[in-house]
Amino acid sequence: MKATITISANNSIGKIDKRIFGSFIEHLGRAVYGGIYEPDHATSDDMGFRQDVMxxxxELNVPVIRYPGGNFVSGYNWEDGTGDKAKRPRKMELAWQSIETNEVGIDxxxxxxxxAGSEVMMAVNLGTRGANDARNLVEYCNSDTDTYYAQMRKANGFDKPFGIKLWCLGNEMDGPWQICSKTPYEYGRIACETAKLMKWTDPSIELVACGSAHINMPTFMEWERTVLRECYEHIDYISLHNYYGNPANDTAAYLAxxxxxxxxxxxxxxxxxEVKFEKESDKTxxxxxDEWNIWFHSSEQDKEIPKWQVAPPLLExxxxxxxxxxxxxxxxTLLNNCDRVKIACLAQLVNVIAPIMTENNGRCWAQTIFYPFMYTSQHGRGTTIRxxxxxxxxxxxxxxxxxxxxSAAVIxxxxxxxxxxxxxxxxxxxCDLNIATLGYDDYSLTQHIAMEGDDLKAVNTADSPDNVIPVEKAISENISLSPHSWNMLIFKKN
Incomplete structure (x- = not known):
């Protein structure tokens, strides 16, 4: 098989926002407890965070991490994760049927x-709570005023504001699984009014409104239209969520x-x-x-996990x-849509549908998906060339x-x-690959990294962490892409 990729100078899609390489930590399963946080682990720092995981x-170079959910946030009282740990409440967490200890919160x-070298993308609860609690959280995190919640943060030991600039207005609010789900109009109204209060508290923040929970929702598209019509001028982004999988073991379809x-x-x-045109707005x-990944392997095993545990091994x-x-x-695909997709979050980061796995009080290792994410994050910064x-x-x-x-090309x-x-x-x-460059003639191929192999079902484990890892291909005039492979080709200017 033969293929030709053609790129030309002065034909770009757009500048890549580094936040396209974001990720997600939810209070779900072992993402927090046993994932990033384990005070008794041999590598843990002064705050109990695992340094092997850190x-x-x-290595992934993740610029922004969404927190604390996810479905979790729609029943969460943010105050529970602040102040003296000895006084924090232990609660039933309804979204994932677990026990939340609140040892880790926004503090x-x-x-x-x-x-970790990242910024926080903070979500507010628009399920059981609303606009007032959201604006109080913004004050707690970002304000330096002589007012109740800013002073509460200082009393908790944080004199300087956290400076969180990116916020999610709830999560998947059309999903019937969501705590206090809403109709499109109900959500559009609360998103609008919450956005107003949050930006009045801190005008520098950016806000993400909830899109439909996934592309196959019966509410998809009409949800987006209704929500945007209600809050268009007060928000900056709308969210997309979707997961992919191969439960039917149809690899050709899966690769599409x-x-x-x-x-x-x-x-x-x-x-x-469309809504911008309706409103005659100058704003885009x-x-x-902010949720995308592969998710299907753990679906059956999760049915056997008992409820009401602390940090059960869910979605692993x-x-x-x-x-x-x-x-x-x-x-x-995200790179090729960088003109519109400014933020993206691989869901999630550790243990829960994640590129990184850990053992409780033990080892950590990279899953297969770690590597294409790492290399794209490291070398996919700049401008996407069409x-x-x-x-x-x-x-x-x-x-x-x-x-x-x-394919995608980045300069x-x-x-x-x-x-x-x-x-x-x-x-x-x-595939015998030819690269045709118009206006980029003074570049030479210097590195070819590939994820390839005969066994498509091969995995990494704690005992065999290097079973599936990238290989460095020999550089020659003829570029060959192995069957069912991911490849990174780096061309340096001569």
Missing amino acids: GMIK EFQEWAKR SSVEMDKFIKQVAAICD VNLSF DIYNLEDAVVVGSLLI SFCSCDSYDTEKIKNVPYVD SDDGNEITIFAVNRSLNEA
């Missing part, structure tokens, strides 16, 4: 995020997941522009794809090679004309590096 997170998490993601992004962007609402998907290839392809791929295609039951090669801010990310979706054939 080191791996820093601890904002400090952990700073130590990014085609569905691309369609989803373009549909929501079109609705935003962009997209926050074990990822294989084909999952890594799909994640790489989804990242390609690329055109000429190759054969195939059909799935749902999607026709799926290109065998999926670094200093112009010294062009990185092409490419996935070969063919299950059987290697």
Whole structure:
């Protein structure tokens, strides 16, 4: 099989917002307790945060992390996670049927995020609570006034404001599984009024309104239209959530997941522009794809886990090679839509559908999906160049004309590096790849990293953490993409 990727100077899609490489930590399963936080672990720091996990997170170079949920936030009282730990309440957590100890809250998490080199994307509870509690939380986190909640933060030992600039107005509020779910109009109204109070408290913040919970919701599209009509001028982004999987073991269809993601992004962007036109607004609402990943491996095992535990092992998907290839392809789609997608969060970061796994009081290791995310985060900064791929295609039951090669091209801010990310979706054939550069003739291929292998179901474990890892390919005039592989090609300016 042959393919040609063509890129040309002065034909860019847009500047990549670094927050496209964000992630997510929810009070769910072992994401917090046993994941980032384990005071008795041998590597834990003065606040109880695992440094072995911290080191791996820093490798991913994650600029923003959404917190504390997720479904969790719709029943959460933020005050429970502040102040003296000895006085914090132990509560039934209804979203995930677990016990929440509140040992970690915004007091601890904002400090952990700073130590991890990240910023916090804070969610407010628009399920059981509302606008008043949201504006109080903004004051607690961001204000330096002589007022109740700012002084409460200082009394808790934090003299300087946390400076959280990105906020989510609830989570998946059209989902019937959500605590106190809402109709589109109900949510649009509370989002509008909450946004007003939050921005009056701190005008510098940016706000993300909830889009529909996923693309297959019966409310999808009409939800977005109604919500945006109510709060368009008061918010900055609308969220997209979607998870992908291969429960039917149809790998060819699974590898086409990014085609569905691309369609989803373009549909929501079109609705935003439709409402902008209706309102005759000068403002563009962009997209926050703040939950995306592979999620299906753990669905059956989770049914057997008893309820009302502290940090039960929920949603602990074990990822294989084909999952890594799909994640790489989804990242390609985010890069190719960087003109509208400004924020994206791989959900989640540790243990819960995550690139990093841990043992309680033990080891940590990288799952297969860790590597395409890490390399794209490290080398996918700059500007996405519009690329055109000429190759054969195939059909799935749902999607026709799926290109065998999926690709994105990024030029670094200093112009010294062009990185092409490419996935070969063919299950059987290697691809002889030609790169045609128009206006970029003085660049040479210096590195080719690939995630490849014969066994698509191969995984990493604590005992075999290097079972599925990237390989460095020899540089030659002929570029070959192995079957069912993810690839990173780095070209340096001569």
